[in-house]
Amino acid sequence: MLDIQSFAAGRWLAPDDGARPIEDAVTGQVMARAGQAQVEAEAMLDHARRVGGPALRALTFHDRARMLKALALHLGEHKQPLYDLSFHTGATQKDHLIDIDGGIGTMFVFASKGRREMPDAQVYLDGGLERLSRDGTFLGQHVCTPLRGVAVHINAFNFPVWGMLEKLAPTLLAGVPAIVKPATATCYVAERAVRIILDSGILPDGALQLVSGGLGDMLDRLGPQDVVSFTGSAYTALKLRSAPNLLRNATRFVAEQDSLNASILGPDAEPGTPEFDLFVKEVQREMTAKAGQKCTAIRRILAPAGRVDAVIDALRGRLAKTVIGDPRDPAIRMGALVSNAQRRDVLDKVAVIGAEAERVAGDPDAFEVHGADAKAGAFLPPMLFHCADPDAAARIHDTEAFGPVATVMGYRDLDHAIALVNRGEGSLVASVITHDPQVARDVVMGAGAYHGRLYFNDRSSMGEATGHGSPLPHMVHGGPGRAGGGEEMGGIRGVMHYMQRTAVQGSPDMLTAIGGRWVPGAREIQGPAHPFTRTFDALQIGETIHTEPRTVTSEDIEHFAEFTGDRFYAHMDDEAAARNPFFPGRVAHGYLLLSFAAGLFVEPAEGPVLANTGLDGLAFLKPVEPGSAIRVRLTVKHKTPRNDEYGEVRWHVTVTDQEDEAVAEYELLTMVARG
The missing domain is CATH 3.10.129.10 (Hotdog Thioesterase)
Incomplete structure (x- = not known):
């Protein structure tokens, strides 16, 4: 039994009577517990604001970038314990590379961008000078400075390392301390990562704290200088962001929520073309990576009506080769869902989808599991559905089974495909596999407003493309509407979530002193x-x-x-x-x-x-x-x-x-x- 601790105001705190049990995803057995009956919320917030914030703000952007690079290097040297723990979440070694190595890589990118795109200073200039007078003696400049509060990161269970580091990197680069609250189901992996970070001695005191378990009344103690960055379900996001205290103080709330991501097979992509084969490969990968527990996974598969059968046949063949079982076995291609509770939730959603679509692959009551007990662990097979009338259906466009589940549907023409993909009312990503640039442009014009990212791939880029489901730190990660409206990462754009943009006005000498850049007309x-x-x-x-x-x-x-x-x-x-x-x-x-x-x-x-x-x-x-x-x-x-x-x-x-x-x-x- 692992006791997963919290790190509050410089002290490690063991779980107490308020702790919750945590299952091993593979065996179904309780293997850890986490949480305290009373969270030291006020002490943690005070420690971050009084100790962590001033220490971080005393550094320049370049100092913080070097700090991120040092943390990334240190984590890279100590990632094996994270791999070992991550198997308990049901993740395979390939899944570890997405979560653990991907998180470390994200830190490296922010470290590099901080050195290349931000000044070796404490004030960031946003845009150019604005000439506000005829002779140039009175000018304007937008500047960004760190918020004086705390960033509270509420993370999802599926990526306990990447999900933490992709928020932590821009927060620390901005000069703001963070309190990290991982999902309880996989918090043991996040806790080990935090220990590795803190043991390195690289961060100043108060820059990073950890809540394993519930947050208590912490959100009720936040103010206008604080930020909540949330990843999870739309239901939970709505509940949190509508808290009276957050609304009253206009506390920033950045959300990355569940979404009905889709992939479109272009009208030009006939069977036998590189694009058709690529499409099938991408869908199969997105259905099975992390057992489908990815916020960017493909949930809706759109193909020209005349090619639906060919797509189903091709996908059925690839999915049948997916070897399911204990993720410690290198031969296993898909492990377990994170818990039996999550397995039950997916099956509940499958029943909803099944009312509008026919299951054409994957039987949750009859599938083979290697090296583990299928009834004890949180295992499911990849399940493919076919919706014959997507216009009449409603639930396939608003129900996300957060597991290895996707639905194929046919479209008449590209306008119809765009209408269908937009019925998800906002997603993190939609992909289009096409070799026709005009198709790509039409999709951007018709669907861009509904999706945080549009991913196009074809024979020209397939050798280097990163994949439908890979959010990159250089690009914004989030989406409108149902997806939450947030835009995490995005390079320096992500850093701006934790800074205040201020319009400053004055003489050239004043703006030179403020921004650290000489302004024409200054001394x-x-x-x-x-x-x-x-x-x-x-x-x-x-x-x-x-x-x-x-x-x-x-x-x-x-x-x-x-x-x-x-x-x-x-x-x-x-x-x-x-x-x-x-x-x-x-x-x-x-x-x-x-x-x-x-x-x-x-x-x-x-x-x-x-x-x-x-x-x-x-x-x-x-x-x-x-x-x-x-x-x-x-x-x-x-x-x-x-x-x-x-x-x-x-x-x-x-x-x-x-x-x-x-x-x-x-x-x-x-x-x-x-x-």
Whole structure:
């Protein structure tokens, strides 16, 4: 018997008289207990707000990203105990890779994105500057800062590790402490993962706490700076999100709920094509992975009416090869459901579906289980149904059997398929297997509003595609309507759930100080030497040089045209250029101006500048005629460390003419040695 503990305010707490029993999914025997009669909710919230939050906010986004990477590496070195425990949930070794390795991989992605897409600072800039005055002395900028509360994560039973880490990574990156509440049925796996994380010593005190069992009255103690992130059933989500205290305080509630995900076989995908075979393979995989206990699993299978029989025959053949049994056996392809209670729930939902559809594969009363007792464990076979009249049916579009169950239905044309797939009233994902790009576009236009993700696959992408049921940390995971309306992950978008967007207004100096990026019009700093001779660490934001002027001649223009082959008429023919509404006559090439600008500001001697890696935001603002004199202002706009050897410096470059009017503007990126 395992005693699954909670971690509250720096202490591990054993289960007490309020504990609930937990079954082994394979044997049906009680193997653990978890929960306390009284949850120390106020102490946990206070510890997170008073200790964890300030410690995390003291770090920069890059510090937190490095912390996530270190946690991911540490978990990767200690994942075998998680594998061993996860077998008790009914999961196979392949299922472990989705949950445990997938969760660790998600942490790596957020760590990388934090370093690449967020500043080495404590304020995140959302979008560009807004010019709010004629002369640019009063500007606006949206900024994001960490919420001052706690993130309460309520997770589902099917992915005790991935479900925790995909929420935890963006929360910690934002700088917000988390209290994790895993589903009790599989909390023993989550508890071991939390122990591994805390034992590493990587997180500051108070950044992570754990509730094994019920939350008690914790939700009644949350305020407007807190966040609830929930994964589970629509019924439970409605119950939680409508709690008077959450409504009264406008506490953020992010939900990822159950949904009737669907897959469409494109009208072009005939039997014998790569797309037809791919479709059958994807459906079979989604029905059997994690014994169908995936929030993204395919529940409704849509095929052209004339191909329904072929789809059923092909699926029946593949599903018949699914070997069911003790997941510790490497030969087993599908293990048990998480518990006998879940098995009963699936059978109840199967009865509802069976009233509108015929079962064509899988008999829950007669199937073979290898290495385990089929009556004691929570085993079911993959069950395939066929609905002959999906327009008249109602329950197949609103009933999710959260197990290895799916229903095939035919469609007349693509518009009919779109109408059917949308009847789920919001899903996490719908997939379309087609080789016709127009089909893909029509589905996006017709079904995009109902689905959080649309997955298209065909012979071109099938070799590298990740699959219908694979939410990726780079993309949003969630969906509208029935799916809950949340958008977890999504790269930096996911981090924003735990931050406040604020509109700040002020002078260029104010916005420079707030955002850590030099704003045109802000104070310029005169450095002690040419900035190209100074190391990354020595350079200051706002450090500026103004170059001497250089006159652009007709000979320069002709030489550049000869040298590059760019003989566009505006540079070579005065009369033709004059007929162009944009030019007064013959003008210099824009790229000639960039080349001259570099010649004016570059320090040629060897120094800390290692490489020019590109430029952003190039705009040619005013044509330059022969005889004009240009000069350059070069300013350190922003610095981003990349490693211990060098960092990226973003320079603001403005090219002006003899009238001191800007003719070109851009941002130059260079890698500069540290030291």
